[in-house]
Amino acid sequence: MVSTKKRWRIRTNIVWDVDKNVPVFKDTCWDCNYVELPMTDPGDARPSFDSDRDLLAKTLEEEFGAGKYLNEIIGSGSFLVNKGAGLDDFREIFSRGTIVGKLYWDIIKRRWRFRPSYSAAKIMVEKGVIRKVTVLDYPKEGSNISGNCEVDEHVALVLNGEPIGIGYCRSNGRIRVVTTFPKELYGREPFPAPDIPTNIHDWIKENELRIRMMTSQSEKFLYQMIEKVKKPVTVSFSGGKDSLVSLHLTLKFVTPTVIFNNTGIELPETIETVRKVASKYNLEIVVADAGDDFWHAVKMVGPPARDFRWCCKVTKLVPMAKLAKEKWPDGALNVVGQRAFESIERSKSPRVWRNKWFPHILNISPIHEWTQLDVWFYIYKNNLVELVNPLYFKGFERIGCFMCPASPLAEFETTRSVHPELMERWEKELKIWKDRLNLPEEWITYGLWRWLSPSSRKKSLMRTVGIEYDVWIEYKGRLHPPIIEKKVGDGFVRLKFLSNISHSLSDQESIIGKKRDGKLNAEGYSVTYKENVIEIEGENAIEGAIEVSALIYRWFKCMRCKSCEVWCPTGSIKVTTRPKVNAETCISCKLCLIECPMYDPFSDRIVSAVLLDRFDGWRRSTKPLRKEVLKELKKTFSKPVGEPPVTDDAAELGGL
Numbered sequence: 074m075v076s077t078k079k080r081w082r083i084r085t086n087i088v089w090d091v092d093k094n095v096p097v098f099k100d101t102c103w104d105c106n107y108v109e110l111p112m113t114d115p116g117d118a119r120p121s122f123d124s125d126r127d128l129l130a131k132t133l134e135e136e137f138g139a140g141k142y143l144n145e146i147i148g149s150g151s152f153l154v155n156k157g158a159g160l161d162d163f164r165e166i167f168s169r170g171t172i173v174g175k176l177y178w179d180i181i182k183r184r185w186r187f188r189p190s191y192s193a194a195k196i197m198v199e200k201g202v203i204r205k206v207t208v209l210d211y212p213k214e215g216s217n218i219s220g221n222c223e224v225d226e227h228v229a230l231v232l233n234g235e236p237i238g239i240g241y242c243r244s245n246g247r248i249r250v251v252t253t254f255p256k257e258l259y260g261r262e263p264f265p266a267p268d269i270p271t272n273i274h275d276w277i278k279e280n281e282l283r284i285r286m287m288t289s290q291s292e293k294f295l296y297q298m299i300e301k302v303k304k305p306v307t308v309s310f311s312g313g314k315d316s317l318v319s320l321h322l323t324l325k326f327v328t329p330t331v332i333f334n335n336t337g338i339e340l341p342e343t344i345e346t347v348r349k350v351a352s353k354y355n356l357e358i359v360v361a362d363a364g365d366d367f368w369h370a371v372k373m374v375g376p377p378a379r380d381f382r383w384c385c386k387v388t389k390l391v392p393m394a395k396l397a398k399e400k401w402p403d404g405a406l407n408v409v410g411q412r413a414f415e416s417i418e419r420s421k422s423p424r425v426w427r428n429k430w431f432p433h434i435l436n437i438s439p440i441h442e443w444t445q446l447d448v449w450f451y452i453y454k455n456n457l458v459e460l461v462n463p464l465y466f467k468g469f470e471r472i473g474c475f476m477c478p479a480s481p482l483a484e485f486e487t488t489r490s491v492h493p494e495l496m497e498r499w500e501k502e503l504k505i506w507k508d509r510l511n512l513p514e515e516w517i518t519y520g521l522w523r524w525l526s527p528s529s530r531k532k533s534l535m536r537t538v539g540i541e542y543d544v545w546i547e548y549k550g551r552l553h554p555p556i557i558e559k560k561v562g563d564g565f566v567r568l569k570f571l572s573n574i575s576h577s578l579s580d581q582e583s584i585i586g587k588k589r590d591g592k593l594n595a596e597g598y599s600v601t602y603k604e605n606v607i608e609i610e611g612e613n614a615i616e617g618a619i620e621v622s623a624l625i626y627r628w629f630k631c632m633r634c635k636s637c638e639v640w641c642p643t644g645s646i647k648v649t650t651r652p653k654v655n656a657e658t659c660i661s662c663k664l665c666l667i668e669c670p671m672y673d674p675f676s677d678r679i680v681s682a683v684l685l686d687r688f689d690g691w692r693r694s695t696k697p698l699r700k701e702v703l704k705e706l707k708k709t710f711s712k713p714v715g716e717p718p719v720t721d722d723a724a725e726l727g728g729l
C-alpha cells in the first residue's frame with residue numbers, strides 16, 4: 074500500500090559548532106568543527122527564551138525533583154527548541170551539540186513532561202535524580218520489561234551502570250521501553266561541546282556570513298519585485314515575528330501600507346503589537362476586519378476543524394478580498410512573511426503567487442527560504458526585540474487565532490494562563506455544540522472538535538483517552554434542516570429535508586441555471602424541487618446534488634458577510650437577511666457561490682460525506698478538478714498581471 078502521509082522535502086542545515094558551543098549553518102561555516110543534530114524534519118529550530126528555561130526547570134523539578142540541576146542537565150547557555158512529532162505539543166531540546174531531551178505535553182495529566190535523551194539521562198543517573206532499572210541487554214523499543222517503579226514515572230534503563238534507554242512505568246506496574254539510545258553512545262561523555270554559556274548574541278557573531286547572505290538575497294528580491302511590478306506596496310502584518318522581519322526589509326525600499334487582518338479572534342497583545350509597530354515607523358494601517366463574524370458563524374455551523382476550515386474563509390479571506398477590491402481595484406504588490414519551513418503545504422508554495430479570492434493582488438514572500446533561526450538572528454541584530462509580540466516570550470510558539478483547531482492542547486493551556494476569559498468564551502461555544510450533538514465531555518477536554526473526520530490523529534486520541542462515539546453525529550448534526558431521506562442512483566438523486574426548503578432555492582435558482590419546462594438546467598444535471606424535496610437528474614447528478622444542497626444550506630446559514638455581493642459581476646445578488654438573486658440579470662457564473670464562506674466547506678466536507686456515506690466524500694472522483702475551477706475563475710475575474718500560480722491559502726494573509 075502506498076503511504077499517503079505527507080513528507081517534508083526540504084530540511085534546514087543547522088549543525089552545532091562544538092568548539093564555540095553555538096549552532097551554525099553548515100553551508101556558511103566551512104571551517105567549523107561541527108556535529109550534526111538529530112532533529113525531526115524540517116529541523117526549523119528556534120533559540121530558547123527565558124520562558125523555555127523556566128518551563129524546563131519547573132518540569133524537571135515536578136517530575137524528578139531535579140530543578141536545581143538545570144545547568145548540568147541542559148547546559149548554562151541558550152539552547153535550541155525544535156518541533157517534534159507527538160500526540161500533542163512535543164519539543165526537542167538541543168544543547169551543547171546534542172539532543173538533551175524531549176519536552177512534551179501529557180494530555181492525560183495535563184502537564185509538561187520531560188523525557189531525557191542520553192546526555193540528560195547520564196547526568197541524572199550520576200546525580201541520582203532518576204530511578205535506575207537494571208537491564209541485562211538492550212531491550213526492544215516498545216517492549217515491556219519488569220522492574221520496580223512508580224506508576225507514570227520515567228526511569229533510566231541501565232546496563233552495567235550506563236544509561237541505555239528510557240522506560241515509562243505503566244499503570245500495571247510494568248515498564249514500557251520508550252526509547253533506547255544509539256549503541257555508539259554507550260559510555261560516552263554526555264556532551265560533545267564544552268559548557269560555554271553562549272547566548273543569541275554570541276550565536277549571531279558566529280553566523281554573520283549567513284545573516285548577510287540571507288538578508289541581501291531578500292533585499293535583492295524585494296527591490297526587483299518592487300521595480301518590476303510598479304504597483305502600490307502593502308505588507309500583510311499579522312503581529313508575528315515573520316511579518317515583522319518582512320516589513321522591516323520592505324521599509325528599506327518603500328513606505329508600504331500595513332494591512333492587518335483582524336480576525337476577531339486575535340489575542341490583545343497581537344493587536345497592540347500591530348499598533349506599536351505601525352506607530353514606530355509612522356505607517357498607515359488598513360484593517361481587513363472580520364468583526365464578530367467568527368462568533369456568528371460558529372453558532373451556525375459549529376466549531377471549525379483542521380479538515381473543516383470555514384474559519385479561514387470567514388475571518389481572513391472574505392475581509393481581505395473585500396478590502397482588496399475596495400482599496401486596490403487596480404492591483405497591489407503585497408509582501409507576506411510566509412516561510413517554506415512553516416508547513417509542508419507552505420514548502421510547496423512558490424515565492425510569488427496570487428490568491429483566487431483576490432487575484433488582482435500579487436503576493437510575494439521575501440523570507441520564503443528563511444529558517445526561524447534566521448528570523449530571530451535578524452530581529453536581534455537589528456534591535457527589533459522591543460517590537461516583537463510579547464507572547465513569544467510567554468511560551469507561545471505561534472501568533473494567530475487563539476482557538477485555532479491546528480493548535481495543540483498545550484497551546485490552549487498557555488492561552489488560558491494568559492487570557493482565561495478568552496478560553497472561557499470559546500469553551501462556552503463548544504459546550505453549546507457538545508450538548509446539541511449529544512457528544513461526550515471529552516470532545517471538549519481533549520480537543521476532539523479539532524478534527525471533523527475520524528482521522529488517524531483523532532482516532533489515536535480517542536483510543537488514548539478511552540472513549541468512543543459515532544462521529545457521523547458531528548456531520549449530520551450540522552445540517553439544518555436535516556436530510557431525512559435520500560436516494561442516490563445512477564444519474565439520479567432524490568433528497569427529502571425535514572422542512573420546506575423551496576424558498577431557499579426560489580431565491581437563488583438562477584445561479585444553478587436557466588429554467589425550462591419546470592426544470593433548472595445546469596451543466597451535467599437538471600433540478601426540480603417542491604416543498605421539502607429536491608430531485609436531480611443527469612450524468613453529473615451527484616455533483617448537482619452536492620451543489621444544490623450546499624446552496625440551500627448557505628441560504629439557511631447565511632452570516633451576511635456580503636462577500637457574494639462584492640464578487641457578483643452583474644450586481645444581481647443582494648443580502649438583507651438571506652441571499653436573493655435577480656434572475657433577470659444573473660448570468661449563472663456561480664462566483665457568488667465560490668466566494669461564499671458558508672458554501673465551500675459545507676459542500677465539500679459535510680454534504681458530500683453525508684450524501685455519499687463516506688467521510689472522505691471530498692475525495693470523490695466526480696469532484697471538479699481544482700485547476701478547472703481556477704481556469705473558470707480566471708476567465709470571470711478581471712485579467713491579472715503576469716501569470717504566477719493562484720492559490721487559496723488563507724494563512725498567507727500574515728506571516729506568523
Ligand code: SF4
Nearest residue numbers: 631632634635637669
Ligand atoms: S450568502 Fe453571501 S452574505 Fe451569506 S454567507 Fe454567503 S457570501 Fe456571505
Ligand code: SF4
Nearest residue numbers: 641659660662663665
Ligand atoms: S455571481 Fe451574480 S451573476 Fe454570478 S451566479 Fe451569482 S448572482 Fe448570478
